[in-house]
Amino acid sequence: MAERNDTQRMDNWDGQGMRKARDASPAEATKQADTAIAAEPSGAAASVALNNGVAMPQTGLGVFQVTDEAQCRDSVLAALRIGYRLIDTAACYGNERAVGAALRDGGVPRGEVFLTSKVWIQDAGHDRTLRSFERTLENLGTDYLDLYLIHMPYGDYHGSWEAMQELLAAGRVRAIGVCNFLPDRLADLILSHDVTPAVNQIELHPFCQQRRLRALMERYGIAPMAWAPFCEGRRGLFADETLAAIGAQYGKTPAQVVLRWLRQEGVVAIPKSVHEDRIAQNFDIDDFTLSPADLARIDAMDEGHPVILDVPDVLEVYRLHGITFEQ
Numbered sequence: 593m594a595e596r597n598d599t600q601r602m603d604n605w606d607g608q609g610m611r612k613a614r615d616a617s618p619a620e621a622t623k624q625a626d627t628a629i630a631a632e633p634s635g636a637a638a639s640v641a642l643n644n645g646v647a648m649p650q651t652g653l654g655v656f657q658v659t660d661e662a663q664c665r666d667s668v669l670a671a672l673r674i675g676y677r678l679i680d681t682a683a684c685y686g687n688e689r690a691v692g693a694a695l696r697d698g699g700v701p702r703g704e705v706f707l708t709s710k711v712w713i714q715d716a717g718h719d720r721t722l723r724s725f726e727r728t729l730e731n732l733g734t735d736y737l738d739l740y741l742i743h744m745p746y747g748d749y750h751g752s753w754e755a756m757q758e759l760l761a762a763g764r765v766r767a768i769g770v771c772n773f774l775p776d777r778l779a780d781l782i783l784s785h786d787v788t789p790a791v792n793q794i795e796l797h798p799f800c801q802q803r804r805l806r807a808l809m810e811r812y813g814i815a816p817m818a819w820a821p822f823c824e825g826r827r828g829l830f831a832d833e834t835l836a837a838i839g840a841q842y843g844k845t846p847a848q849v850v851l852r853w854l855r856q857e858g859v860v861a862i863p864k865s866v867h868e869d870r871i872a873q874n875f876d877i878d879d880f881t882l883s884p885a886d887l888a889r890i891d892a893m894d895e896g897h898p899v900i901l902d903v904p905d906v907l908e909v910y911r912l913h914g915i916t917f918e919q
Contacts, residue, residue: 638650638651638855638878640815640858640860642767642790642791642813642815643788643790643812643813643814643815644766644767644790646738646766646767646790648678648706648738648739648767648791648815648860649676649677649678649706649860650678650855650859650860650861651676651678651851651855651860651861651862651863651874651875651877652676652677652678652679652680652706652708652860652861652862653667653668653671653676653678653679653680653862653863653864653865653871654680654819654862654863654864655667655668655679655680655681655685655687655690655691655864656682656685656819656864657685657864658685658687658690658864658866659685659686659687661687661689661690661693662690663866664687664690664691664694664866665690665691665693665694665697666694666866667694667865667866667868667871668690668691668694668695668698669694669697669698670868670871670872671871671875672694672695672698672699672700672705673698674868674871674872674875675875676871676875677700677704677705677706678705678706678708678860678862679691679694679695679705679706679707679708680708680709680793680819680862681707681708681709681710681732682709682710682712682741682743683709683710683711683712683715683724683727683728683743683917683919684710684712684743684915684917686917688709688728688731688732688919689731689732691707691732692731692732692733692734693733695707695732695733695734696733702734705738706738706739707732707734707737707738707739708737708738708739708740708741709728709732709737709740709741710740710741710742710743710771711724711725711728711740711741711742711743711752712724712743712744712915712917713743713744713746713747713912713913713915714747714915714916714917715752715919716742716746716747716748716749716751716752717747717748717751717752717755718748718751718752718754718755719751719755720751720752721751721752721755721756722755722758722759724919725737725740725755725759725764727919728740728919731919735764736763736764736765736766737764737765737766738765738766738767739765739766739767739768739769739790739791740756740759740765740767740768740769741768741769741770741771741791741793742756742769742770742771742773743771743772744771744772744903744912745770745772745773745774745777745903746909746912746913747913749770749777749781750781750784750785753768753781753784753785753787754785756768757785757786757787760787767790767791768787768789768790769789769790769791769792769793769814769815769817770789770791770792770793771792771793771794771819772792772793772794772795772901772903773789773792773794774805774903774904775804775805775808778792778805778808778809778814779808782812788812788813788814789812789814790814790815791814791815791816791817791860792805792809792814792815792816792817793817793818793819794816794817794818794819795818795819795820795898795899795900795901796816796817796818796819796820796821796854796859797818797820797821797822797823797829797850797899798823798829798832798835798850798853798890798893798894799823799826799827799829799893799894799895799899800823800894800895800896800897800898800899800900801891801894802816803894815858815859815860816857816858816859816860817859817860817861817862818854818859818860818861818862819862820900821850821851821854821861821862821863822847822850822863823899823900824900826899826900827899829846829847829850830845830846830847831846832846832893834889834890834893835849835850835890838882838886838889838890841886842880844877844880845873847863847870847873847874848873848874848876848877849882849886849890851863851874851877852877852880852881852882853882853886853887853890855877856881856882856887
């Protein structure tokens, strides 16, 4: 259990610490990068240690907007064959049953797959979250989750967190976390409860690098998880000149460069694809290392604001509260 330290101070967390390697001399920076990569496992074994000691794979498959059950099942099966061991779904995606079918048919022992799902706004609150959790387990055909997340910082998320702490204490989840919590909501949650989130799944890609938020997360050992590593194809990411030029040095695509950048930043990434060749390509990022100069060029792409989801925008609050479904 990752308990908060009330003596931690909240000043001086502007994200500057995340640029330490960039501020080092070229020789020092190269040595730092080489040391980090030398110690990094490859493929399915590459993982991050969560703040409660649980190991989480660093590259996974996301299934957002994969609403066709057969297509979702086939995508997860392909990912498992390729070597993925992290699968991320959510109650509101409407595909938990398809993910469960793939896990049942995939031939990989349940204990080797890191399975994540989320509770939606309509089920915020203590009792509703517990009921939604039971439906999630039933849909997935499992008796536990590796990671359970609050999907949005709206509604009674404090009640949801109380329920999730109970699930964690009972051993029904291995870790609990949140999604889309910005600094104010994240600090409020941490200071109001006993257990600190293990993960914050956020919009994170070259155009929105969330340095300020990630600096706060780093203080509490909260792992960043990128739900849209390719910015959903916006800003012309797949043909971006900077990413393409970096990739050309290594025979890699802009998408692979982004995933390698996230790997070296210590971020968990869950790219989505329903095409087996692209699922395989997204996993093939262990045979090259971005240089300090490459990393600096990607740093410079940051626009400093979200591209996809502006969480505090009142119109987004209304829109997302309006999404309801039968789980």
